[in-house]
Amino acid sequence: MDLLVIFGPPASGKMTVGRALCERTRYRLFHNHMTIEPVLGLFPFGHPAFGRLVHSFRTQILAECLAQDDFDLAFTYVWGLDLDSDARFLTSLADEVRDAGGTTRYAELVCDLPERLRRNRTQERLDEKRSKRDVAWSESNLLQMDTDYRMSSRLGELDAQLEHFVRVDNTDLRPEEAANAIIDAFSLAPAT
Numbered sequence: 128m129d130l131l132v133i134f135g136p137p138a139s140g141k142m143t144v145g146r147a148l149c150e151r152t153r154y155r156l157f158h159n160h161m162t163i164e165p166v167l168g169l170f171p172f173g174h175p176a177f178g179r180l181v182h183s184f185r186t187q188i189l190a191e192c193l194a195q196d197d198f199d200l201a202f203t204y205v206w207g208l209d210l211d212s213d214a215r216f217l218t219s220l221a222d223e224v225r226d227a228g229g230t231t232r233y234a235e236l237v238c239d240l241p242e243r244l245r246r247n248r249t250q251e252r253l254d255e256k257r258s259k260r261d262v263a264w265s266e267s268n269l270l271q272m273d274t275d276y277r278m279s280s281r282l283g284e285l286d287a288q289l290e291h292f293v294r295v296d297n298t299d300l301r302p303e304e305a306a307n308a309i310i311d312a313f314s315l316a317p318a319t
Contacts, residue, residue, distance in 0.1 A: 128192060128229040129154075129199045131309070132217065134206040135236035136278035137269045138243040140297050140305065141203035143251060144236060147306035149201055152315045157188060158203040160256045167258050172268075182216075189220060193227055207276040232291040234309045237279050238298045243269065 131154060133141045142158040149156045162184040170177040192200050207213045221231040238246075246252065247266055252259055259265040272278065285292050293312035297305040309315070 128195065128224060128227060130220070130224045130229060130231045131199070131201045131234060131313075131315075132204055132206075132220075132231065133201055133234045133236065133309075134204045135238065136243065137205060137272055138247040138252065139236040139238040140246065140302060141205075141236055142255065143302045144297065144305045144309070145201045145203050147302040148309055148315075150318070151306060151310060152199070152318055154199045154201040154315070155192075156201050156203075157192070158255075159185075159205065160258070162188070164257050172258070190223075193223055193229075205272070205278060207278060208280060209277045230291060232313050233285070233289045233293070234312075235280060235285065235292070235294045236305065237294060237296045240273065242298045 131148075133145050133148075135141055142156070142160070145156045145158060148154060162181045166177050166180045166184070170180070189200075189202070192198055204213075204217070206217065224231045244266060247259065247269055248262055253262075280294065282294075285294070291313060293309060295305050295308045295312075297308075300308070
């Protein structure tokens with residue numbers, strides 16, 4: 128399995144760019160809200176059971192994908208770059224992919240705050256992510272996460288740390304343009 132981790136702060140376009148990329152390549156999309164939304168129906172964000180269940184579901188789904196032959200996956204993630212737990216999770220995942228003979232690539236989406244606040248209200252986001260439909264809460268959460276965590280790398284910070292890495296500022300790019308930048312950076316094969 129080849130794994131493409133698309134990461135960036137909330138509303139930076141991870142799911143939308145991931146979809147555009149998957150339409151053009153062999154990759155399948157596993158966006159982070161595929162595990163968040165079902166759990167939110169039972170436990171609120173921040174509850175210990177919420178974190179355990181989301182992590183467990185993600186880990187199990189990723190393990191099943193890894194066990195498949197000829198399976199390429201784009202996985203979206205909000206990476207708190209200052210959180211050791213996030214780094215450990217991604218390192219462990221990359222180790223599993225490598226041990227299975229695959230490659231992990233990282234595509235960081237960087238987007239300015241005014242554009243992210245605008246995207247936070249788009250219909251696609253609200254349709255796909257039930258928890259974002261309370262726009263006032265969602266916007267407050269987005270701003271709080273920006274205060275509490277560092278979710279964008281410093282220019283050049285990850286280039287030496289990650290073997291396969293691209294940073295795309297998609298503030299002014301359409302999703303297809305950002306997807307093409309990632310496809311070009313990694314020479315990803317087109318869908319057959």
